Amino acid sequence: MPEDEDRRQVRALARPLRNARDLDPLLERIGDARIVAVGEASHGTHEYYAWRAALTRRLIEERGFAVVAVEGDWPDCYRVNRSVRLLPGADEDPRDALDAFARWPTWMWANDDVVDFCRWLRRYNADRSDGDRVGFYGLDVYSLWDSMHELIGWLEQNEPGHVARARRALACFEPYGEDGAEYAFAHRFSPTSCEDAAVEVLRALCEDRGRAEAEEDPEARFAAEQNAAVVVDAERYYRAMVQGSAESWNVRDVHMVDVLDRLLEHTGGKVVVWEHNTHIGDARATDMAGGGMVNVGQLLRERHGTDDVVLVGFGGHRGGVIAGAEWGAQMARMSVPPVRAGSLEALLHDAVGEDSLVVVPGGERPGWLDRRLDHRAIGVVYRPERERWGNYVPTVLGERYDAFLHLEHTSPLQPLHLERPDEHVPLASEGV
Incomplete structure (x- = not known):
């Protein structure tokens, strides 16, 4: 298909993103789904966290979602859960619970954006009975x-x-x-x-x-x-x-979905999942499947069906991020260069040039959604100099996600503290 036709089709489908009300088409797509898994293209970008929190607030207030489940350790997140649910003896300020995170990389959850959301959640829960309060739980396997x-x-x-x-x-x-x-x-x-x-x-x-x-x-x-x-x-x-x-990747992602299933059974409520795109987006729409890997998005669709699961991805054109230069390294602010030519984000940048939302239509859809395009993925370890040959995942957007938020310019999130010398650094895993 000619490049100009690709751009025309992208412009016809993309919707501007300026405030939380612009998420209406996504809320309509979510409908009565019980599980909404919301990704991020890095673990250190303010805008991904802020938009994800905005969507989650609307799902809690307008659609009755009862659980936020994140790519964090169960014990650390359970301390946050006790705080946001106002349980006896819990931290009165969720910031104290988040500041106590002691496994590298702490900035994933010990940051201002998560503090803002958890303070909002505590205020929201304060007006509700204990049985109706929204919980905050960790899914990961490192602890x-x-x-x-x-x-x-x-x-x-x-x-x-x-x-x-x-x-x-x-x-x-x-x-x-x-x-x-x-x-x-x-x-x-x-x-x-x-x-x-x-x-x-x-x-x-x-x-x-x-x-x-x-x-x-x-x-x-x-x-x-x-x-x-x-x-x-x-x-x-x-x-x-x-x-x-x-195998180790699969053990981890199967564990996270098993925890999600137990949370669904335990709470009887609907769940919002916060993880990296590499976990959220369906692995079958990437090169992960060829390597024998499954992930959370794929397993959720297989266990619960596509009607009950909505997968939401993120991407950005350029900006900044918090990451480590190597596994276990001290966090640093890093520049994220413009995306490389021919990538998914480059197509959205060239065609739209502003923050935008794409909801994948049902039935017949534009050809660019079914074409394999490079899609940037920044993990907790990031080296910008590798952008020419690394940091991208071949992706069929229309199969990997149900919706996608593209952001033109992003900025590093604000951690609560630098990494501490006595922190636990887990054995390096495959991926993010």
């Missing part, structure tokens, strides 16, 4: 040791009969100094692992669930079970990491 310590603390107070099992599991992990890499490499050269000990704790909790729920706080027990599930899947994740395959 093996933190989750184990949280679980033991809960068991000591609520189910002391299971404490001995949990301590046996912790003792199995202790020789590795709470270091996933040490555990992973040790397993590589030894047939033994801590898998059985971890699974035993989770099984015991699940077997006792029916008896216990009538006697205790179901929410607190649910949190304990999620910490136990993290221990089981994190153990699998770290063992898979040293194999150098797609």
